[in-house]
Amino acid sequence: MSLSQNPTTRLLTLLNVSATKAGSKRKWTDEFPAEKLNKRKTARFADSSEADSAPAVVEVVIETPEEPMDTDEPEAEADGEDAYESHFGPTPSLLSESSRAAVDRRAWAASRKTYGKLGSVVELVPEGSQAGPSSESAILERLRTPFKKRQAKQPRDQTELQDDLLSAISSNRDAYLPSTSWEHKKPLREAISLHAINHVTKKRRRVLKNNERLAHAAKADSSASPPEDVQDQGFTRPSVLILLPFRSSALDWFTALTSHTPAPALQVENQSRFLAEYGLSPGMVDKLATAEPGVYPRDHVETFKGNVDDNFRVGVKLTRKSVKMFSEFYGCDIIMASPLGLRRSIEKEKSADYLSSIEVLVVDQLEALTMQNWEHVKFVLSHLNKLPKDSHNADFSRIKPWYLDGHAEYLRQSILLSTLETPETRSLFNTTLKNVAGKMRVEKRWTPVQVPEGIDQNLTHFDCSNPKDEADKRFNYFTTQLLPLVLKSAVQSSNTAVFIPSSFDFIRVQNYFKKYSGVSFAVLSEYSTNQEISRARQAFFTGKKAFILISERFHFYKRYKIRGIRNLIFYGPPEHPQFYTELLSCPFLDEGVEAADVTCRVLYSKYDWFRLERIAGTEGALELIKAA
Known part of the structure; x- marks a missing residue:
């Protein structure tokens, strides 16, 4: 039964199965929460660098300022029927019973095409569906303009590669790039970071716009019912998950993410702490980064330079004028973590609710993750987009219907990056990715490796x-x-x-x-x-x-x-x-x-x-x- 057919029944069903904490009493009403948006809250949470020992608890003041709607972009771009609204809006047209059934039985219609600098690509869409349009215009102008200025200073082939990738993933389909060269790692990372920030920004815009609508409706007529078409959220706030093998990888993604945030008003909170914990300790010398070229193989240097600790997790909160590192998971937008770090967190807290509303998944350096413990990757992915155990003060009138129906995994976009392909990564692409918008896999023809002549x-x-x-x-x-x-x-x-x-x-x-x-x-x-x-x-x-x-x-x-x-x-x-x-x-x-x-x-x-x-x-x- 869909929410549109019987919203009251659907909402009550969800309230009954959403387990609030034992001993707590919570009154659910149809009214929009009257809590002020700029209220200060004090939260206590564990340091993100904790190991299995007792965590060092720090006290942080979290502010949720009332953020005005952006005024530097055309209204049509913010509110139009773009790729975000058509895919992640309340009623995505691609999400149907037939498309879900086709995905569940792995009935994909395949086609091949050449996709610019990406090369040969295999496109898969659920049988009976059509591939969504690809358009770079899905990136907001305030993000795209400075990005274009930076592109003008880099080699043309990198710019074309970024544009082709953005065109492909802007339709919110899954993308699997299993033969990424080291020269292309940085430009691809920057393009995907732009896509992730664009996603978070559009989600925030929609929430703030609906906040204004509800506030205006309440002022105009306090006895009238609030607007009903305000489903714009998931169960929890985090919507982007970036899985990485090492802390040095997280540092690279932090650099890519902050390069897209608008200056000069940008503030990066806890930046010094992040650089200290995810870089090398004072006095340490990275022999790989400082060695003469040729002493160590290129792939070894790129993989292991910097801090190679594989147990970490950090929340990143984005606002219009700041990036807040080490944000508490239920109050952040982006989670950067290693599979081991997330698994330890989930097993310790006996909850993975902060992964219930992930809409964009990025897994980078799969070739390194397969050399760690692949079971950690499978464990984390098995906890994505599951119904949460606790309500976490969610306003169920604002949750998108397809979350309530348990269909989030059919809309989650996954982007997988690797320098090579393995049976594990191909299986991940074939069996775990269920995006009804389709998925694409880049192909590569290999040439024989060079060995000493005569052997x-x-x-x-x-x-x-x-x-x-x-x-x-x-x-x-x-x-x-x-x-x-x-x-x-x-x-x-x-x-x-x-x-x-x-x-x-x-x-x-x-x-x-x-x-x-x-x-x-x-x-x-x-x-x-x-x-x-x-x-x-x-x-x-x-x-x-x-x-x-x-x-x-x-x-x-x-x-x-x-x-x-x-x-x-x-x-x-x-x-x-x-x-x-x-x-x-x-x-x-x-x-x-x-x-x-x-x-x-x-x-x-x-x-x-x-x-x-x-x-x-x-x-x-x-x-x-x-x-x-």
């Missing part, structure tokens, strides 16, 4: 017809076919490195080497201490250990150059294609090594498509899969 690369296929059996089939082939063949060779049974992408496979292979291999080996994992790493490298280089097992996460975080390698076995193609090149270059760190002295074996199945494509190239991977 014989032996790519070995093993049969597997069911992805659930893939791990067992791979382990069985490695232990019964590939490893015995290597151990029979006098040359390949020493100075051999085994690179293992999956952490679960790494533990399994390590246990096998302990019990059954009968050979000496060293271990390099993400859990190895500096002393353990030093001993393992030395033992392998001097020949005391014949094998060395290397996990991909170890190489991702440490990026050591391993000397003494003559034979390389890839238990599976590495997730990051540059790792393949780097490891094949390690033998040549030693003097007198020729390409003919190096052997390389890669074990793969058809389910390694993404990783195989990045190593062998799109065409080469197709040939390998077909020939298997």
Whole structure:
């Protein structure tokens, strides 16, 4: 039953299921709250940098000043039927029973097109629906004008890339960019930040306009009923969530967000505290940022420079003239957090109500998040857009009907950014994103990676017809076919490195080497201490250990150059294609090594498509899969 059919019944139903705190008494009326908008409130909340220990509680005075409606923009732009109103308004036309049913059964109509600098794009819309229009004009003039001035000072290709992305996401459909280059990270981040601030600004405008309408109606005739078409809010205030792997990433997004806020009246509250907690501590030197070019790989420097703590969460409140960092979650507009930080917060408070009204989700650096703990990402996303446990003083007469109906996940816009694609990220795109406005995925054709000339690369296929059996089939082939063949060779049974992408496979292979291999080996994992790493490298280089097992996460975080390698076995193609090149270059760190002295074996199945494509190239991977 829709709200328009029987609003009284729908509202009472929601009031009955919205759990107010035990022991509290709350009187619900149809009248608009008479509380003054400029009333000062004192709130106590935990420091956002808290760990699992007892939080340090700070007292903050939160002001909610009465913000006048903006007067520097055309009325038509503020109130017209733009992309925001048509998608996030009270009655979005795309949200129908048929569109929701198509999304639930994953019935998407696909088409391909070339989208400017974004390249080849796969567009998906629910069957029976049409893709929404794309238009940069959805950005408010007061935000777009200064952005255009900054664009004039940057390279033209970056400007075109930003414009193409804004045109695509202004229709509020989902966007998945799985092959973002490091050169494009900053311009894409700035464009998405502009889109997020534009969303928050339009939402605030609508709320303030309806506040004025209600105030005028109350003054004109106190006995008359207030306007009914004022549904402009969610259950809670936060509407944008930005998931990031490290504090340094949050610092980059903070810079992008504040670059769009209007000056010179802009004030950034708690900026010094934010820079202190999310930057490096005083006296610390970032060896990655200060190293000469070429000492460390580009992707390693970009990922790990700065503060790489992965446990954080911070609320950002936006007003016309200020940005307030460390705002309490239920009083902020944007939440920047790591999946680990949010999970700890949710589990500690036993509530994720502040995620109930997220309308724009941004997940950046997915390639780093997959190397952390993907379960944290899945945990956070599973708590988005759920009916809250508490009312949080919500005015239910102002809540949009589709929130009350539990349909928010069908309108949430998700923007996913990564330098590469994995089965986990593709699954996230395919199964978790349910936007009835549709979604788009950027495609890329890969070329083969460059390796030292002359190395014989032996790519070995093993049969597997069911992805659930893939791990067992791979382990069985490695232990019964590939490893015995290597151990029979006098040359390949020493100075051999085994690179293992999956952490679960790494533990399994390590246990096998302990019990059954009968050979000496060293271990390099993400859990190895500096002393353990030093001993393992030395033992392998001097020949005391014949094998060395290397996990991909170890190489991702440490990026050591391993000397003494003559034979390389890839238990599976590495997730990051540059790792393949780097490891094949390690033998040549030693003097007198020729390409003919190096052997390389890669074990793969058809389910390694993404990783195989990045190593062998799109065409080469197709040939390998077909020939298997």
